[in-house]
Amino acid sequence: MQEERQEGARGLDPQDWGALRESAHRMLDGMLDHLEHRRDVPLWQAPSPEARAAFDMALPRAPAALDAVHEDFRRHILPYGAGNTHPGFMGWVQGGGTPVGMLAEMLAAGFNANCGGRDHIGHEVERQITRWMRDLYGFPRTAGGIFLTGASQGNFLAVLIARSRALGPEVRREGLGGARLTAYASAEVHGCVPRAMEMAGLGRAALRLIPADALGRMDMAALAERIAEDRTAGCTPFLLVGSAGTVNMGAVDPLAALADLAAAEGLHFHVDGALGAFARLAPGLAPLLDGIERADSLAFDFHKWAQVPYDAGFLLTRDEAWQYDTFAADNAYLARAETGLAGGSWWPCDTGPDLSRGFRALKTWFTLKTYGLDVLGAMIEGTCTLARGLAERIEAEPGLELAAPQGLNIVCFRPTGDLDGARSSSITEELQCEGRVAPSLTRLDGRPAIRACITNHRTTAEDIEALVEGVLRLDRAPD
Numbered sequence: 001m002q003e004e005r006q007e008g009a010r011g012l013d014p015q016d017w018g019a020l021r022e023s024a025h026r027m028l029d030g031m032l033d034h035l036e037h038r039r040d041v042p043l044w045q046a047p048s049p050e051a052r053a054a055f056d057m058a059l060p061r062a063p064a065a066l067d068a069v070h071e072d073f074r075r076h077i078l079p080y081g082a083g084n085t086h087p088g089f090m091g092w093v094q095g096g097g098t099p100v101g102m103l104a105e106m107l108a109a110g111f112n113a114n115c116g117g118r119d120h121i122g123h124e125v126e127r128q129i130t131r132w133m134r135d136l137y138g139f140p141r142t143a144g145g146i147f148l149t150g151a152s153q154g155n156f157l158a159v160l161i162a163r164s165r166a167l168g169p170e171v172r173r174e175g176l177g178g179a180r181l182t183a184y185a186s187a188e189v190h191g192c193v194p195r196a197m198e199m200a201g202l203g204r205a206a207l208r209l210i211p212a213d214a215l216g217r218m219d220m221a222a223l224a225e226r227i228a229e230d231r232t233a234g235c236t237p238f239l240l241v242g243s244a245g246t247v248n249m250g251a252v253d254p255l256a257a258l259a260d261l262a263a264a265e266g267l268h269f270h271v272d273g274a275l276g277a278f279a280r281l282a283p284g285l286a287p288l289l290d291g292i293e294r295a296d297s298l299a300f301d302f303h304k305w306a307q308v309p310y311d312a313g314f315l316l317t318r319d320e321a322w323q324y325d326t327f328a329a330d331n332a333y334l335a336r337a338e339t340g341l342a343g344g345s346w347w348p349c350d351t352g353p354d355l356s357r358g359f360r361a362l363k364t365w366f367t368l369k370t371y372g373l374d375v376l377g378a379m380i381e382g383t384c385t386l387a388r389g390l391a392e393r394i395e396a397e398p399g400l401e402l403a404a405p406q407g408l409n410i411v412c413f414r415p416t417g418d419l420d421g422a423r424s425s426s427i428t429e430e431l432q433c434e435g436r437v438a439p440s441l442t443r444l445d446g447r448p449a450i451r452a453c454i455t456n457h458r459t460t461a462e463d464i465e466a467l468v469e470g471v472l473r474l475d476r477a478p479d
């Protein structure tokens with residue numbers, strides 16, 4: 001008995017690799033089947049009571065066969081996804097993922113590198129992505145970059161970096177010391193920016209929300225006025241946030257004018273490009289982002305328009321030294337060596353907030369290399385063409401009206417005469433429950449509106465038509 005256990009003691013690896021291989025191939029084939037036939041099954045359905053109950057079990061003390069656990073996955077998880085891999089998904093701002101990204105994620109999990117530090121090739125992949133993004137966005141050689149969960153974190157880091165630039169790295173030890181730092185963004189800015197101000201201890205009220213024009217872009221005159229007022233009142237303006245694609249309307253702030261003003265006022269100029277930064281890949285759209293190359297920092301998401309599987313957020317900075325000033329620390333257990341595993345000079349734990357980190361760079365590198373930027377750019381341009389087609393279809397349809405001008409890949413609309421937005425709300429919910437197309441809901445001018453954001457590379461004109469038909473049908477249906 002004793003001997004048997006010793007012979008069998010191989011940690012958690014399988015006794016029988018052959019059997020594991022068979023299970024592994026079945027799991028992979030099952031997932032590829034799922035992706036290949038995405039259009040043939042409902043986009044979304046609420047998890048069944050049985051499925052929910054499957055996740056209310058006692059602690060699993062005893063082992064179970066991998067195939068049995070996979071069967072649980074097939075029955076209780078796979079049918080109840082978030083819908084964003086389906087061609088009819090048009091809600092919020094979500095990418096659809098790709099089979100290539102999925103395979104790369106599997107390789108990354110097997111490789112299981114901790115990308116927080118130490119000397120290994122994972123950092124070279126991340127540095128490669130940083131150099132590619134530096135070149136794509138026209139940043140200088142001093143640029144730095146780092147993978148994060150998403151643009152919410154990217155925007156948060158930008159606030160911290162801007163704070164260090166304004167008050168000096170001593171702010172990390174001394175705190176704000178009474179400084180009244182104020183930041184500026186359009187009223188259309190994403191909610192994670194005020195939250196970043198909260199998390200940084202600066203307070204949401206210190207973010208001045210500047211009115212936007214009819215197209216959703218920041219009003220430059222109102223911005224200059226507010227900065228002057230704050231200076232007079234003894235505040236220290238330190239950060240200007242431009243949006244490259246607002247979440248409601250796909251509006252792009254006047255980035256070049258913002259860059260000029262930030263330079264004149266000595267502000268850190270950050271761009272939230274979560275939604276729209278990859279418009280830069282599409283020749284027909286790139287000019288909309290003119291001025292983005294002058295940003296001090298730029299946050300964006302590979303998991304949205306670039307279709308890398310969740311999660312893959314990124315922050316690009318104009319000068320990597322600002323990241324060191326904000327995050328690097330001297331801890332004995334992380335001491336560096338000349339050679340060996342503790343060697344290497346670039347440790348992401350010096351340039352961002354995380355220590356243990358997964359290998360997000362790998363699925364991104366696979367995606368960019370395998371598809372190539374030209375194909376990704378054409379796909380991105382295609383989603384905007386679909387959005388334009390949808391807007392034209394709505395304008396020509398007496399039963400529907402635009403709720404805002406179409407911007408980038410976003411169209412907001414309502415059934416004609418839906419004064420309180422009640423029909424828009426109920427139709428959006430009903431469409432999601434039907435599982436053919438899924439727009440989301442937003443508020444414009446204080447009223448609910450149906451919002452379609454074509455981020456998913458699988459969406460086609462057929463899906464756009466299904467959306468229009470679905471809204472018209474449900475609007476006619478008796479309640």
Ligand SMILES: *Cc1c(COP(=O)(O)O)cnc(C)c1O
Pocket residue numbers: 093149150151152153190192245246247272273274275301313
């Ligand atoms: C999605 C989004 C964010 C937040 O990004 P996450 O990746 O979800 O953290 C910020 N700003 C805009 C404009 C977005 O669309």
